Amino acid sequence: MPVVANYSLQAHNTMALPCRAAGFFTLRNDHDLDVLLETLHGQWRAQPLLILGGGSNVLLLEDFPGLVVHPGQRDIELLADHDNEVLLRVGAGRNWHDLVEWSVGRGYHGLQNLALIPGLCGAAPIQNIGAYGVEFSDCCVQVELCDLASGQCFALQRDDCEFHYRHSIFKTARARNWLVTAITLRLQHQAEPKLDYPGLRAALQQQNPGDCSTTDSASAHSPAAIAAAVCRLRRSKLPDPARLGNCGSFFKNPLVDAQQLHSLLAKAPQMPHWPVADSTAPGHSKLSAGWLIEQCGWKGRRRGAAGVHSQHALVLVNHGGASGMDIWQLACDIRSSVAERFGLVLEPEPVIIPTQN
Ligand SMILES: Cc1cc2nc3c(=O)[nH]c(=O)nc-3n(C[C@H](O)[C@H](O)[C@H](O)COP(=O)(O)OP(=O)(O)OC[C@H]3O[C@@H](n4cnc5c(N)ncnc54)[C@H](O)[C@@H]3O)c2cc1C
Numbered sequence: 001m002p003v004v005a006n007y008s009l010q011a012h013n014t015m016a017l018p019c020r021a022a023g024f025f026t027l028r029n030d031h032d033l034d035v036l037l038e039t040l041h042g043q044w045r046a047q048p049l050l051i052l053g054g055g056s057n058v059l060l061l062e063d064f065p066g067l068v069v070h071p072g073q074r075d076i077e078l079l080a081d082h083d084n085e086v087l088l089r090v091g092a093g094r095n096w097h098d099l100v101e102w103s104v105g106r107g108y109h110g111l112q113n114l115a116l117i118p119g120l121c122g123a124a125p126i127q128n129i130g131a132y133g134v135e136f137s138d139c140c141v142q143v144e145l146c147d148l149a150s151g152q153c154f155a156l157q158r159d160d161c162e163f164h165y166r167h168s169i170f171k172t173a174r175a176r177n178w179l180v181t182a183i184t185l186r187l188q189h190q191a192e193p194k195l196d197y198p199g200l201r202a203a204l205q206q207q208n209p210g211d212c213s214t215t216d217s218a219s220a221h222s223p224a225a226i227a228a229a230v231c232r233l234r235r236s237k238l239p240d241p242a243r244l245g246n247c248g249s250f251f252k253n254p255l256v257d258a259q260q261l262h263s264l265l266a267k268a269p270q271m272p273h274w275p276v277a278d279s280t281a282p283g284h285s286k287l288s289a290g291w292l293i294e295q296c297g298w299k300g301r302r303r304g305a306a307g308v309h310s311q312h313a314l315v316l317v318n319h320g321g322a323s324g325m326d327i328w329q330l331a332c333d334i335r336s337s338v339a340e341r342f343g344l345v346l347e348p349e350p351v352i353i354p355t356q357n
Contacts, residue, residue: 002026002035003044003067012070013055014118014241014248017324021068022047027093028072033181036069037151049148050353051179053120054095056247057127057350059331061324064353069148069179071122076102079184086187087141092122092180096129104223109191110139113200115227116234118241118248122180126170127349128163132230133197137163141184143170149177164280166252166349193221203229239309245318246309250331251289251346261285264342268295289338289346290314296337306330328356 007024010016023044025036040049048066052058073091076099080087086108090099096119100111113134123129124136125143140158147154162169169175195201204220207229219225239246255276256264264271264287273285293299293313300310305322308330309315316327316334335346 002032003039007068009052009055009060009064009068012052012068013058013060014246015055015059015318015322015324015327016241016245016320017060017318017322017327019060019063019324021050021064021066023067024070025067026070026072027179032072033146037146037148040067040148049177051122053092053123054118056118056241057123059247059324059327059348059350059352061328061352061354061356071120071179071181073181084189084191086189087184088187089182089184090121091182092120094121095119096121096124100227103187104227107189107223108187109189109193109223110185110187112223112226113194113197113230115230121183125161125163125168125180125183127166128161128168130166132200132233133194135163135165137161137168139185139187141186143180144182144184145178146181147177148179153181165255165276165278165286193223193226195221195226199233200226200229203233207232237312239312239315239317244309245320245322246315247350249289249314249349250316251293251314251335252349253286253289254292254344254346255281255284255286256344258283258285264344268342287344292338292342292344292346293334296334296341298334298337303330308334328352 003023003025005023007021009021010018025039027033027036044067050064050066050068052068052070071092074094075091076094077089079089097116099121100115103111113132114129117129117131125140129136137158142155142157143161144155170178204225207225261273272288272291276284276286290313298308299313301308302319304326305319306326307317307319309317316331318327331348339345
């Protein structure tokens, strides 16, 4: 029987919430996909459906009353390797950081700034994961999908994925039943490293004290060296979900237009802001949601087992024993106080299940 009933999701969400699923289906290969489609037209027809990768970007508020589908296909296929270009096809169930390590271990450029982001490869396109000045969309060629409602499999090219900051077509209602089965990425043998993100260059130099910026050596800026620096920076800033339940940044950084920025700066001149590189939001600036939350006095606060991390106001944590609702209540109160003080409504980054307004 491919469906496991009454399955605990505690090890499948990085907030470590003790929710259960009515059914749990692990997809390991193409044959399993056929079985899944049959299952969805049989006993599980008309039941709620949730695709769950590593559970690092979801907040489960209660037990899930339907079928949870967990992608498990982990293959990496080298599709092409000529001139400077490497094309890889990766199964949706591959751990993202494993893929980054695999690629930098071979000297490929492209994924090094995205090291140590939790979760599986199939989820990378969903919110267009990004860190240290690089986004998934920068190396995406295509995303392979199966519409679990119709059973049709198809692929979307990068330009059709509507990638923006923490957004893609896969977050829209149209994609509600789309399962990402594989991704294709374009990496390079040689490329200019992206080191503009504050702190990254300094972290690299600390790692390589002999290196100075005027004589950048190839090995000091190799993909593996950059990935190591990114890992070090991330470990120094973000709590490890294996030790302290969390789902990374709980809110997106708000985007504001020039007029909004002007009036916000009139009230709070020290507010950090930076221009948005996204061509869909010309003239907009990004604000730091963490700074806004900190200004409202939330950093390090704790309410029962739910809390705000002491070093990173953007990260909500489960100190042990919190429910999804405890975390969500805290998030709503944070949102209200930021709205009251700055007139900005913060948008959650994780997917809230079931959906809340
Ligand atoms: C400590 C920490 C740090 C983080 N840092 C970052 C960061 O720097 N940048 C960043 O962008 N994110 C970050 N995140 C968020 C998270 O790691 C990413 O969003 C990641 O891609 C989620 O992967 P997942 O497999 O855990 O997805 P899940 O949490 O399982 O799912 C997230 C959403 O994607 C959907 N989904 C998952 N897999 C599929 C699939 N195969 N097909 C269709 N839909 C699917 C789910 O239904 C859900 O809606 C961080 C999280 C944590 C805990």
